[in-house]
Amino acid sequence: MENSYQNKLSMKLLKIAFFSLALIFVSCNTKVKSKEITESEASNVIEPSFKYWNWITVGNKKSDSEFTAHFNKLKSNGIDAVLINTGADPKLLKRVTPLAKAAGLEVHAWMFTTNRPGDSIALQHPEWYMVSRSGKSCFNKDERPYVGYYQWLSPSHPEARKHILSLVEGLAEVEGVTSVHLDYIRYPDVYLPIGLLPKYDLKQEEELPDYDFDYSDASVEKFMAIHHKNPREMENPAIDMEWKNFRLNEIKSLVAEAYDMVHKHNKKLSAAVFPYPEMADHMVRQRWDKWKVDMVLPMIYYNFYNEELDWIGYATKQGIDDLEGKSTELHTGLYTPKLTSAELNEAIQMAKDNGAKGVAFFDDYHMTDEQFEVIKTSKE
Structure with a gap:
C-alpha cells in the first residue's frame, strides 16, 4: 500500500511539474510574440513619402494649451514636421517637444548658428566676432552689415566654435527631437539677393569691403598658418581661391563637428x-553639397531674387543634381507670405516633380486658411 501511494504521489508531482513548465513556456512565448508584434509595429511606422515641414518660433509667453491648439491645427492641415526655434534654449524645447509630438508632429530643433543675435555669452567676447575687410566688427552695434541682428561669430575662433557646438549639443540632448536644424550656417551675405538690394539702396556688382568677411585676427592667423599669405594685404582677395576655399571649409568643418555630435545622441542634422x-558659394561662402549632413532645406524664395515661379523647380533640380550619390535628403523651402494659393499649389508640385523629398513652409504663424487648404488637399 505504501509503495502504491508513493507511485501515485510521484505521478501527481510529475504532472504538476509538466503543467508548470508548460505555463512558463506559454508565458515566455507570449512575451516573445508580444515583443515581435511591438517591434513589427514600430518598423511599420510609415514615413511620409513626401514630407511637409513648418518653421515656427516659440517663446515662454504662450500656455501649453495654446501651443497644443496650434500644433493640432498644423497636423490637421497636413503638416508632418515642425522646425521649432526656441533661441537655442533646451529648457523651452523640452517643454514644447512633447506637446508637438502628442499632436503627431516630428520635432526638429531650429537654431541660429554662426549668426547669434543677442547671445549673452558671446557678447562678453568681442574677439569672437567676424570682421569685414573694411575693419568693421559684427560685435559693434553701429558696424554690423545690413541689419542690427547680424551678429556673426567667427568659426575660426576656437572658443566661439566651442560655444556654438555647446548649443548644438544642448538641443541634441532633448528627448523626442529628430534633428538639430542649423540656420545661418554661413558668412554674412557678400551679395544680397537682388530683390532685397533696393531696400538698402545698394549696388553690389563686386565684393565690397563692408560685406566681405572674415578678417578677424583668429581667421587671418589660422589662414596664414596654412597658406603663408595675409588676406588683409591682398590687392584683390575676391580672386584668391585659397582664401575663398578656406572660408568654405571653415563652415564645412563646423557642420561636420555638429553632425558627429548630434549623431552621438542618436539625432540627425538638418540645415x-x-x-x-x-549660388550659396557665391553669395554667402556656403557649399552645402559638400557637407556631412542628413537633410538640407534650401530656401528657394524665388521672389527675393526677382525670379519667376518656375525657378523653384530649377533650383530644386540643381540641388538634387549636386547631391547625386549622397544620402543627404533635399526638402524645398518655400516662402509662403508671397505665394497665392494657386502659386503655392504649383510650387509644391514643382518641388515634387524635380526630386525633392518634401517641402518646408516659412510660415511662423502667417499661413492663411486658404494656403492650409491647399497643403491639406495636395496630400490627398
Missing part, C-alpha cells in the same frame, strides 16, 4: 541653406 550650392 536651412541658400537655394542651390553654386
Whole structure:
C-alpha cells in the first residue's frame, strides 16, 4: 500500500511539474510574440513619402494649451514636421517637444548658428566676432552689415566654435527631437539677393569691403598658418581661391563637428541653406553639397531674387543634381507670405516633380486658411 501511494504521489508531482513548465513556456512565448508584434509595429511606422515641414518660433509667453491648439491645427492641415526655434534654449524645447509630438508632429530643433543675435555669452567676447575687410566688427552695434541682428561669430575662433557646438549639443540632448536644424550656417551675405538690394539702396556688382568677411585676427592667423599669405594685404582677395576655399571649409568643418555630435545622441542634422550650392558659394561662402549632413532645406524664395515661379523647380533640380550619390535628403523651402494659393499649389508640385523629398513652409504663424487648404488637399 505504501509503495502504491508513493507511485501515485510521484505521478501527481510529475504532472504538476509538466503543467508548470508548460505555463512558463506559454508565458515566455507570449512575451516573445508580444515583443515581435511591438517591434513589427514600430518598423511599420510609415514615413511620409513626401514630407511637409513648418518653421515656427516659440517663446515662454504662450500656455501649453495654446501651443497644443496650434500644433493640432498644423497636423490637421497636413503638416508632418515642425522646425521649432526656441533661441537655442533646451529648457523651452523640452517643454514644447512633447506637446508637438502628442499632436503627431516630428520635432526638429531650429537654431541660429554662426549668426547669434543677442547671445549673452558671446557678447562678453568681442574677439569672437567676424570682421569685414573694411575693419568693421559684427560685435559693434553701429558696424554690423545690413541689419542690427547680424551678429556673426567667427568659426575660426576656437572658443566661439566651442560655444556654438555647446548649443548644438544642448538641443541634441532633448528627448523626442529628430534633428538639430542649423540656420545661418554661413558668412554674412557678400551679395544680397537682388530683390532685397533696393531696400538698402545698394549696388553690389563686386565684393565690397563692408560685406566681405572674415578678417578677424583668429581667421587671418589660422589662414596664414596654412597658406603663408595675409588676406588683409591682398590687392584683390575676391580672386584668391585659397582664401575663398578656406572660408568654405571653415563652415564645412563646423557642420561636420555638429553632425558627429548630434549623431552621438542618436539625432540627425538638418540645415536651412541658400537655394542651390553654386549660388550659396557665391553669395554667402556656403557649399552645402559638400557637407556631412542628413537633410538640407534650401530656401528657394524665388521672389527675393526677382525670379519667376518656375525657378523653384530649377533650383530644386540643381540641388538634387549636386547631391547625386549622397544620402543627404533635399526638402524645398518655400516662402509662403508671397505665394497665392494657386502659386503655392504649383510650387509644391514643382518641388515634387524635380526630386525633392518634401517641402518646408516659412510660415511662423502667417499661413492663411486658404494656403492650409491647399497643403491639406495636395496630400490627398
